[in-house]
Amino acid sequence: MDSLLGYHRYDLFETFFESGNFCIVIVDHEGLISYLNEEYCRFLNVKKSEALGHHVTSIIENTRMHLVVDSGEEEIADLQYIRGNYMIASRIPLRSEGEVVGALGMVLFRDTEEWLKMNSHIKELLLELEAYRTQLQQKNGAVYSLHHIISRSNTMDQLKNKVKKIAPGDVSVLLRGESGTGKELFAHSLHHLSERSTQPFVKVNCAAIPDNLLESELFGYQEGAFTGAKRGGKPGKFQLADGGTLFLDEIGDMPLNAQVKILRVLQEGEVEAVGALKPEKIDVRIIASTHQPLEELIESKEFREDLFYRINVVQLQIPSLRDRKEDIRLLAKSLLHKLTERIGKRVVDFEEEVFEIFQAYHWPGNVRELENVVESAVYLTNTEVIRVEDLPAHLLSHSYLGEETQGLKAIMDKAEKQAVERALKKADGDKSKAAELLNIGKSSLYDKVKKYQL
Ligand SMILES: Nc1ncnc2c1ncn2[C@@H]1O[C@H](COP(=O)(O)OP(=O)(O)OP(=O)(O)O)[C@@H](O)[C@H]1O
Numbered sequence: 001m002d003s004l005l006g007y008h009r010y011d012l013f014e015t016f017f018e019s020g021n022f023c024i025v026i027v028d029h030e031g032l033i034s035y036l037n038e039e040y041c042r043f044l045n046v047k048k049s050e051a052l053g054h055h056v057t058s059i060i061e062n063t064r065m066h067l068v069v070d071s072g073e074e075e076i077a078d079l080q081y082i083r084g085n086y087m088i089a090s091r092i093p094l095r096s097e098g099e100v101v102g103a104l105g106m107v108l109f110r111d112t113e114e115w116l117k118m119n120s121h122i123k124e125l126l127l128e129l130e131a132y133r134t135q136l137q138q139k140n141g142a143v144y145s146l147h148h149i150i151s152r153s154n155t156m157d158q159l160k161n162k163v164k165k166i167a168p169g170d171v172s173v174l175l176r177g178e179s180g181t182g183k184e185l186f187a188h189s190l191h192h193l194s195e196r197s198t199q200p201f202v203k204v205n206c207a208a209i210p211d212n213l214l215e216s217e218l219f220g221y222q223e224g225a226f227t228g229a230k231r232g233g234k235p236g237k238f239q240l241a242d243g244g245t246l247f248l249d250e251i252g253d254m255p256l257n258a259q260v261k262i263l264r265v266l267q268e269g270e271v272e273a274v275g276a277l278k279p280e281k282i283d284v285r286i287i288a289s290t291h292q293p294l295e296e297l298i299e300s301k302e303f304r305e306d307l308f309y310r311i312n313v314v315q316l317q318i319p320s321l322r323d324r325k326e327d328i329r330l331l332a333k334s335l336l337h338k339l340t341e342r343i344g345k346r347v348v349d350f351e352e353e354v355f356e357i358f359q360a361y362h363w364p365g366n367v368r369e370l371e372n373v374v375e376s377a378v379y380l381t382n383t384e385v386i387r388v389e390d391l392p393a394h395l396l397s398h399s400y401l402g403e404e405t406q407g408l409k410a411i412m413d414k415a416e417k418q419a420v421e422r423a424l425k426k427a428d429g430d431k432s433k434a435a436e437l438l439n440i441g442k443s444s445l446y447d448k449v450k451k452y453q454l
Pocket residue numbers: 148149150151177178179180181182183184185186289291331367368371
């Protein structure tokens with residue numbers, strides 16, 4: 001045995017790590033992946049070469065490997081949500097001469113179903129847990145929390161810290177920001193981190209409720225309140241949110257008469273269903289969102305000032321994507337991962353030029369627009385990497401024009417530089433070929449290469 005281990009140690013480990021149908025990952029003291037076996041690569045849908053050397057959090061969803069390295073504490077049979085399933089993982093710190101030098105993670109069962117087959121005795125408990133979880137989710141309605149908000153910019157970090165501070169209280173929060181910046185994700189997160197997290201989270205799209213239905217939608221109605229009223233009546237959004245959070249989305253689009261009614265409920269803490277004989281007490285926390293300039297709407301008497309002061313106790317301004325361009329790369333990668341998983345197509349990365357175009361574009365639709373662009377590119381691409389030609393045309397033409405402050409000369413230079421760079425790349429550095437692709441003379445190309453120091 002000694003000689004077996006002595007002479008064949010490496011082969012034995014390799015055989016062990018690679019032949020079982022379990023997943024193994026090893027990270028170093030910085031949380032960078034040193035080893036990922038083939039089975040895990042298949043499960044994660046990544047290439048080994050792309051994973052090695054990268055921080056484990058960028059490759060494995062909800063991983064805790066880097067935390068185990070920090071704490072030095074092993075975690076055995078932990079439930080981890082990954083690729084749409086709960087799997088069971090164990091994480092063991094690796095020590096050398098008393099120091100933690102890394103960690104080994106092993107996925108024991110890749111989904112709870114696999115686990116159930118082997119552990120019939122806990123089946124009942126787990127099913128019960130799932131039932132409660134689903135029930136809670138249905139009742140609760142808030143599915144996102146802070147870790148779903150992907151970012152690396154300082155402004156977003158500061159916002160997330162602010163959310164952690166204000167979430168526990170009952171203070172009303174007004175979320176401001178352009179459409180698609182993630183206001184709803186913040187509303188969910190505030191609820192999740194609050195003491196009301198086990199209670200309902202109810203969203204009202206203030207812009208979408210027709211005027212004549214507004215009262216019954218918000219405050220409910222009693223049986224027989226009007227012709228066509230349901231038997232037994234119907235609770236309104238306020239009653240449904242009782243004890244929890246009411247998210248008033250696009251409050252700036254709410255008609256004035258509805259603003260008056262909402263204000264009254266907030267002031268008095270009670271609602272009166274249509275046809276009810278007396279009001280009922282209601283306890284809700286209000287989170288509102290808007291992309292409208294409310295101060296201007298107050299000036300033009302389209303928004304009530306008293307309601308504004310009620311909802312605007314703490315204000316969170318979510319920056320537009322063009323004001324936090326350092327988030328774009330991370331967001332694009334994360335959205336790609338999420339979308340390919342949903343669509344079921346293997347597309348693993350973006351060409352570097354795509355990121356350049358993303359950086360130059362002004363993203364009027366913010367993260368929602370980025371999501372749409374990545375989704376359409378995933379459908380269109382014929383390769384595993386999204387290329388410039390997979391992007392919508394308006395992105396290419398606008399990318400140079402996004403920064404109007406630069407002046408026309410600078411914009412044209414930038415466009416020219418990118419075109420030359422692209423042609424050189426396509427021609428594998430061959431300048432004659434690149435000149436041909438651009439339909440210009442060779443000497444003109446040389447001039448441009450010199451000018452832009454390519
Ligand atoms: N930081 C983020 N990380 C991951 N996904 C994000 C992020 N921000 C926004 N998204 C995604 O972008 C889309 C738009 O986000 P959301 O609906 O929260 O924006 P919004 O500001 O509420 O928009 P609107 O004002 O139009 O309702 C959603 O699919 C959301 O999941």
